Amino acid sequence: MTDxxxxxxxxxRSQWRDVWRQFRNHRGAMIALVLFSSILIFVxxxxxxxxIDPTYxxxxxxxxxxxxxxxxxxxQLGRDMLARLMAGGRVSLAVGxxxxxxALTLGSLIGILSGYFRALDAPLMRLTELFLALPLLPLLLLxxxxxxxxxxxxxxxxxxxxxxIVSAIGVTSWMQTARIVRGEVLGLKEREFxxxxxxxxxxxxxxxxxxVLPNVLSPIMVAAxxxxxxxxxxxxxxxxxxxxxxxxxxxxxxxxxxxxxxxQQFPWRVILPGxxxxxxxxxxxxxxxxxxxxxxxxxxxx
Numbered sequence: 001m002t003d004x005x006x007x008x009x010x011x012x013r014s015q016w017r018d019v020w021r022q023f024r025n026h027r028g029a030m031i032a033l034v035l036f037s038s039i040l041i042f043v044x045x046x047x048x049x050x051x052i053d054p055t056y057x058x059x060x061x062x063x064x065x066x067x068x069x070x071x072x073x074x075x076q077l078g079r080d081m082l083a084r085l086m087a088g089g090r091v092s093l094a095v096g097x098x099x100x101x102x103a104l105t106l107g108s109l110i111g112i113l114s115g116y117f118r119a120l121d122a123p124l125m126r127l128t129e130l131f132l133a134l135p136l137l138p139l140l141l142l143x144x145x146x147x148x149x150x151x152x153x154x155x156x157x158x159x160x161x162x163x164x165i166v167s168a169i170g171v172t173s174w175m176q177t178a179r180i181v182r183g184e185v186l187g188l189k190e191r192e193f194x195x196x197x198x199x200x201x202x203x204x205x206x207x208x209x210x211x212v213l214p215n216v217l218s219p220i221m222v223a224a225x226x227x228x229x230x231x232x233x234x235x236x237x238x239x240x241x242x243x244x245x246x247x248x249x250x251x252x253x254x255x256x257x258x259x260x261x262x263x264q265q266f267p268w269r270v271i272l273p274g275x276x277x278x279x280x281x282x283x284x285x286x287x288x289x290x291x292x293x294x295x296x297x298x299x300x301x302x
Contacts, residue, residue, distance in 0.1 A: 022294035029290020032283035039280055043089030054083035055248050063266065072272060076262060081255075085272060088250040092232050092277070095166055095251070099231035102170025104224050107177025112208060112216070114178065115185025125182070132175050140234070143168045144243045157246045165238060165245075169231050177223040184216045218295035225288035229281040236277050252277050 023029055058078035065073050072081040114124040144164060151160030188194060189212070197211055232252075238244045239253025247254070252273040259269035 019291075019294045023290050026290040026293055028286045029293075032286030032290070035279060036283040036287060039089065039276070039283070040093070043086050043093060046086045047083070050082055050086065052080045052083045054079060054087040054250055056080070063262075073266070073268060075258060075269060081269065081272065084250045084255060085252075085276060088252045088255055088273065089276060089280075091162075091245065091249070091251045092235060092253070093280070095162070095169070095235045096228040096231040098166040099169035099173065099235075100224055100227035102166060103173040103227050103231075104177060104220060106170065107174035107223070108181050108216075108220055110174065111178040111181025112185055112212060115182040116189060116204070116208060116212060121182075124178075128175050128178050131172065134172075136172050137237070139172060140168050140238065141241070141243060144238065148243075158249050161245050161249070165235055166231075169234050173227060173230060173234075177220070177227070180219045180223060181216055184219055185212060188212060188215055218291075222288050222292045222295065225284055225291060229284040229288075232277065232281060232284075 056079060058074070060078065061070070061074050062076055062078035063074065064070055064078075067073075070080050070082065072085065074080060075084070110124050110128065114121045114128075147164050148161065151164050154160060155163060194207070194211055197207055202210075235244060235251065236253030236256065239251050240257045242257055244257075245251050245254055247258070255273040256270060259266065259273070263270050
């Protein structure tokens with residue numbers, strides 16, 4: 001008989017270790033993770049190496065092509081396109097992450113309350129359906145038009161517009177998360193451990209924080225990745241329409257808006273920010289698909 005002490009020690013099994021192992025098997029998600037990490041390095045660490053001010057205007061160098069001084073050329077005011085792409089990426093990703101956090105918080109809160117408390121289910125779901133029925137783009141345009149000037153005066157042009165855009169996107173993007181979380185909670189509250197905790201008199205707030213919320217983190221994380229992509233596209237659309245950040249505050253959408261008038265003469269000014277937006281959204285969506293497959297036990301082994 002083999003001595004038990006001679007058996008090799010196996011590390012304890014962890015849910016997150018299993019999720020990571022399954023995620024690594026998703027080739028598209030791993031490629032997307034590498035691509036998204038490269039974009040983050042480009043926009044966060046790139047300015048430490050390329051120190052040109054993205055707002056510096058040099059009329060003598062305007063409309064230049066690719067060169068050693070300006071690897072991606074200059075715009076119609078002589079501003080360096082490489083520096084503006086880095087600065088625009090920081091703003092676009094900051095908008096995406098912040099707006100996603102707002103939408104995720106609202107959606108998770110409403111979904112958990114609606115799924116756990118039967119008395120709140122009907123009114124919260126009617127509120128969710130009301131927001132789903134609203135035309136989101138006209139609503140965003142209306143919010144930006146109404147609150148742009150007051151917030152700009154109160155917080156400055158950059159801070160006011162940033163707060164307005166992330167709030168507008170977050171307030172109009174929480175509905176899908178709420179419905180997903182509600183469905184998970186409805187199935188979860190009939191599980192044995194929930195019924196056992198309820199039978200010993202566990203109060204509702206502790207039940208939600210200790211038992212319900214940790215078990216709905218998987219769909220919330222998947223919704224978070226997809227929410228970043230949606231927020232980046234929405235901010236780019238608003239900036240492309242001229243309702244986003246001011247001209248001296250670059251974002252990828254603002255770079256597209258500034259380049260439209262001279263698109264035929266200088267097509268790379270449209271291609272470069274459009275490519276950055278497309279690659280970022282595509283990589284985030286693939287990461288979300290990989291997380292969804294890794295966290296769904298039914299899809300493992302396919």
